[in-house]
Amino acid sequence: MSAAPNRDRRAERREATRREIVDAAWEIARRDGISAVTLREVAAIVGMRSPSLYSHFESKNAIYDAMFGDAWALYLDRVTEHLRTLPDAPREALLSMLRHFFDFATADLARYQLMNQRSIPGFEPSPASYAPSVEVMAQLHRTMRSLGITDEADIDLYTALGGGLVDMQLANDPGGDRWRRHLPRVVDMFADDVNLPGPRLRSSR
Structure with a gap:
C-alpha cells in the first residue's frame, strides 16, 4: 500500500x-x-x-485579474451545465440560453461590469484569466451552429441583443424584470431575421 x-x-x-x-x-x-x-x-x-x-x-490589477478569472470560470461551469438541458425547439433553446445569461449577469452588477465592460482603466486580463471566457464563446458558437445559425454576424447580433438588454436592466430597473420580459420578443425578432423555424415564443399583439 x-x-x-x-x-x-x-x-x-x-x-x-x-x-x-x-x-x-x-x-x-x-x-x-x-x-x-x-x-x-x-x-x-x-x-x-x-x-x-x-x-x-503584484498590483491591484493582479487582484482584478484573479476576480475576472473567477467570474468567468464560474459562468463557464454554470453555462456548461445549462447547455445540457436546452429544449429541442431552436427558438426555445435560444430563449433559454439568453435567459440564463441575463439572470447571471443581472444578479451581480460588479461582476458583470468586470466581465463584460471596460470599467477599470488600464486593466487587461491575463491569458489564463481570459481563457474561460474564450471557452464560453466557443460553446456558444458550437451551440448556435447546432441550431442552424452559422453566420458569425448573426451570432454577434445575438450576443449584442442580450448584452444590450442586460445593460438596460441594470441601468434602469435593477432588481426588476422590465427588460427581461422582452426576451421572448427579441428572440422571435432575431429568429425571424435568420429564418429560424417556429413555433413563435410570443403571441401576436
Missing part, C-alpha cells in the same frame, strides 16, 4: 490567503462599485498591512 502524498501546507495557506484577498475585493466591489477597490481597504478587511499584499499579488 503506497503512502499518501505529503500535503504542501505552505502552498495551501498561501492559496487560502489569496482567496481571502480576492473575496475581500469582491466585498468592496459589490458594496461600493468595481472601481472602488483599493489595496488599503482590501488589506484592512483581511487583517494585514498594505505592503504585505504584494507578497500575494
Whole structure:
C-alpha cells in the first residue's frame, strides 16, 4: 500500500490567503462599485498591512485579474451545465440560453461590469484569466451552429441583443424584470431575421 502524498501546507495557506484577498475585493466591489477597490481597504478587511499584499499579488490589477478569472470560470461551469438541458425547439433553446445569461449577469452588477465592460482603466486580463471566457464563446458558437445559425454576424447580433438588454436592466430597473420580459420578443425578432423555424415564443399583439 503506497503512502499518501505529503500535503504542501505552505502552498495551501498561501492559496487560502489569496482567496481571502480576492473575496475581500469582491466585498468592496459589490458594496461600493468595481472601481472602488483599493489595496488599503482590501488589506484592512483581511487583517494585514498594505505592503504585505504584494507578497500575494503584484498590483491591484493582479487582484482584478484573479476576480475576472473567477467570474468567468464560474459562468463557464454554470453555462456548461445549462447547455445540457436546452429544449429541442431552436427558438426555445435560444430563449433559454439568453435567459440564463441575463439572470447571471443581472444578479451581480460588479461582476458583470468586470466581465463584460471596460470599467477599470488600464486593466487587461491575463491569458489564463481570459481563457474561460474564450471557452464560453466557443460553446456558444458550437451551440448556435447546432441550431442552424452559422453566420458569425448573426451570432454577434445575438450576443449584442442580450448584452444590450442586460445593460438596460441594470441601468434602469435593477432588481426588476422590465427588460427581461422582452426576451421572448427579441428572440422571435432575431429568429425571424435568420429564418429560424417556429413555433413563435410570443403571441401576436
